[in-house]
Amino acid sequence: MNSEPKVEVAILSDNSIECILYGDYLTDLSEELLNGKITARIENGKIILSQNDKEFKPVDEIILEPTDDKSDTFLLKNVTIGLKFHWEQKQNQRFTGTLKIIVEDKKLTVINIVFVEEYLKSVISSEMSATSSIELLKAHAVISRSWLLAQMEKRKSLKTQTTLQKSEFITEDEIIRWYDREDHKLYDVCADDHCQRYQGITKVQAHNAEQAVEETNGIVLMDEDDICDTRYSKACGGITETFENVWENISHPYLQTFVDYKYEPDGYNTDLVNEKDAMKWIKNYPSAFCNTTDEKILSQVLNNYDRITKDFYRWKVEYTQDEL
Secondary structure, eight states: OOSOOEEEEEEEEESEEEEEEEEEEEETTEEEEEEEEEEEEEETTEEEEEETTEEOOOBSEEEEEESOTTTOEEEEEEEEESTTSTTOEEEEEEEOSEEEEEEETTEEEEEEEEEHHHHHHHHHHHHSOTTSOHHHHHHHHHHHHHHHHHHHHHHHHHHHOSSOOOOEEEOSSOEEEOOOGGGOOSSSEESSTTSOOOOOGGGOOSHHHHHHHHHTTTOOOEETTEEOOOOOOSOOSSBOOOGGGTTOSOOOTTSOOOBSSSSOOTTOOOOTTSHHHHHHHHHSOOOOTTOOOOHHHHHHHSOGGGGSOOOSSOOOOOOOTTTO
16 A cells, blocks of 8 residues: 555444543534533434533534544444344444544434554454454454455445446345445445444554554555455354355455365365255354364453354254244
């Protein structure tokens, strides 16, 4: 990368927000610098910012710029993480960079505009644990950086396209539909598991995370002239699916099916197109790197809330007939 870009990350969406500014922030709403506690709410489709007993004029968008990028931070209260997952909870999270508030789907969306490398220090500490080994974190930094920049490039190209790529095919026998990240048209990525976890500077507790990002600064994975769309996960079923069968109707040579182990396990046909072979694979526990119950490893690489469940490799969900 010739120069470091900034990324726009949506942190939360709600009817109102509460925030504490640690430092002096510039805004078009006031000639005075803002600091301390502020709140914002939506009213008649407009954003109303308040501080103490003062209300500012209703606007469509608010941008708060730090006067000192290195020392100024802001704290957002009640940020939901793990939305619709077993670890869903609310946290207070602290961020560097610019604070932006917009109206989206009749709610307020809070966006953090921050340099990519600073963003990555938080991502690799939020997705995994900052206590992970330095080599794991360095690999993660390269993968996360590649994925992010690929999405940012894709967002730019979507803005200029006159015709969108077809995202569904419907016949009498089947419906094939792809759900990807085109939901995010007003910012680059979100801060939760739908994109990449980004939980602010409070997660960057160990020096390993900063070291990993700094030692891989600007490094990405390339497929000829394109940055690789490097999808990744910390849990798996022992074998990957091709990109076009999950994310978009596009085939990438670098995202093909492979077994998550050093060799293919005995007694299994890994071509899971056959229902009998797929059923055997799913109902059993073939060897895989992500098939581990080693508490020492798990406590080193996973955050505490990820270890609430022990079912990382196989799990069971039951539904009633009415629910189905």
